[in-house]
Amino acid sequence: MGTPIDVEELRTLFLFEGMTPEQLAEVTASSEVRTYPAGSTVYRAGEPSDALWVLLDGTLRLLRHADGDEVVVNETDYRGAYAGAVRAFATSAAASYETSLHAVTDCRFLRYDAGAFAAFVHQWFPMAVHLFDGLYLGIRTTEATVRQREHLAQLGTLSANLAHELNNPAAATVRAAGQLRDRVAHMRQKLGMIAAGPVDPEMITGLMAIQERAVEIAAKKRDPLTPLQESDLEDEMVDHLEDLGFDHAVDVAPVFVAAGLDTTFIDDVAAEVGDSLPSALAWLGYTLETEALMDEIEDASNRISTLVASVKQYAHLDQAAHQEVDLHPGLDSTLVMLGHKLGEIEVRRDYDTTLPPVPAFAAELNQVWTNLIDNAVDAMKGHGTLTLSTRLDGDHAVVEVADTGHGVPEEVRGRLFEPFVTTKPMGEGSGLGLDNAKRIIEKRHRGTLSYTTGPGGTTFSTRLPLSPA
Numbered sequence: 001m002g003t004p005i006d007v008e009e010l011r012t013l014f015l016f017e018g019m020t021p022e023q024l025a026e027v028t029a030s031s032e033v034r035t036y037p038a039g040s041t042v043y044r045a046g047e048p049s050d051a052l053w054v055l056l057d058g059t060l061r062l063l064r065h066a067d068g069d070e071v072v073v074n075e076t077d078y079r080g081a082y083a084g085a086v087r088a089f090a091t092s093a094a095a096s097y098e099t100s101l102h103a104v105t106d107c108r109f110l111r112y113d114a115g116a117f118a119a120f121v122h123q124w125f126p127m128a129v130h131l132f133d134g135l136y137l138g139i140r141t142t143e144a145t146v147r148q149r150e151h152l153a154q155l156g157t158l159s160a161n162l163a164h165e166l167n168n169p170a171a172a173t174v175r176a177a178g179q180l181r182d183r184v185a186h187m188r189q190k191l192g193m194i195a196a197g198p199v200d201p202e203m204i205t206g207l208m209a210i211q212e213r214a215v216e217i218a219a220k221k222r223d224p225l226t227p228l229q230e231s232d233l234e235d236e237m238v239d240h241l242e243d244l245g246f247d248h249a250v251d252v253a254p255v256f257v258a259a260g261l262d263t264t265f266i267d268d269v270a271a272e273v274g275d276s277l278p279s280a281l282a283w284l285g286y287t288l289e290t291e292a293l294m295d296e297i298e299d300a301s302n303r304i305s306t307l308v309a310s311v312k313q314y315a316h317l318d319q320a321a322h323q324e325v326d327l328h329p330g331l332d333s334t335l336v337m338l339g340h341k342l343g344e345i346e347v348r349r350d351y352d353t354t355l356p357p358v359p360a361f362a363a364e365l366n367q368v369w370t371n372l373i374d375n376a377v378d379a380m381k382g383h384g385t386l387t388l389s390t391r392l393d394g395d396h397a398v399v400e401v402a403d404t405g406h407g408v409p410e411e412v413r414g415r416l417f418e419p420f421v422t423t424k425p426m427g428e429g430s431g432l433g434l435d436n437a438k439r440i441i442e443k444r445h446r447g448t449l450s451y452t453t454g455p456g457g458t459t460f461s462t463r464l465p466l467s468p469a
Helices: 006-013 021-029 112-124 128-198 201-219 227-243 249-259 264-315 325-336 364-379 410-413 433-444
Strands: 031-036 042-044 050-056 060-066 069-076 099-103 107-115 320-323 344-349 357-359 386-391 394-402 447-452 457-465
Touching: 006 021, 021 031, 021 112, 021 227, 031 386, 042 050, 050 112, 050 344, 069 325, 099 410, 107 112, 112 249, 128 264, 201 249, 227 249, 249 264, 320 364, 325 344, 325 394, 357 457, 364 386, 364 394, 364 457, 433 447
Parallel strands: 344 386
Antiparallel strands: 031 107, 042 099, 050 107, 060 069, 060 099, 320 357, 386 394, 394 457, 447 457
């Protein structure tokens, strides 16, 4: 039970300062003062919304419950701050508390009975009831819509990036397969010509041996050539083939150079085949082109397989929701998902390979990495350096995402993690990404998410405990 509220004290609260004596008397008749020690709960979400609570002294904390987590809505010592009984002026509100109210320090509250409060508001302020009812419903609808659009926009970005990344190797596979079909057809024609002609079987055996040696040379790893070096070698090869009387030197010279063959190898072939050199060189060219096309198909297929594996890693399909997680594959798969957006940005990885696994919801952590990397890329506007680093700090794993942008504007630095606060232009960001990231790190993983910023860029630092909850 509480004690009566003094009318003069009631008048000092901003909610009641403009009321008439008759109105103040009506309020005092239906309200009382209650005290709560530090750490106690005034009411919990889900309980019947039976009162309006107005802070007289102390510090309160208001928590919202979402997806099993508690999110701090407000923590204040402002005298007159209020909570509860929303349905008194918003008929669309739930009949139970939608938040929880806690006393951070010793607190005094004015408790105003919800039924009496509702009757008071409807009697004295009927127009305001309709206005606030519409405003409340509009805010709730807008927030739900914006959060949904945030998730859809992120999904759309990842889908577009993935489609672009998959399109390149898929197109390369189709192109190489078509060219390979043409080369194999030409090889069948050459084989038919050889079979129809009076060719010594030993000559055919020699050609096969030459073919195998060329394929073996082509399969060896070599240092990449500069465009100038490649051009010089091709010119040298063309001149040498023409000196040997080969009419299609310009066509096969790039193939031979790309395969790592030199003029000495060509001379060895000429010494072995004699007058059959033109046919031998044409056959050799088709062989090497076929090998190159098969390598291209294999590389493209491996690229597609890697992308699919990255998607699976990113979403953690077929895996437990909470498990011991190696952070590095998640970071790498996120980079793959955002690969198209990276453009000309240089990516640096500074990973501590001795970092132990972290107990985590892996798919949710990947949402955090997506938000942080996406924000970093936007901050650099397509040019700069993105640095991902991991390290061990005591009993915590630290993940840092750093960019070389212009830093967070001064006017939003203190509110950057608040919902709907964004540094992006209108229509390009909802301001919910960092709010969601902070909730995942702090509420779901008992970690911390912070940042430092300046003219040279911004670094977001995530600390995750190594011990399970």
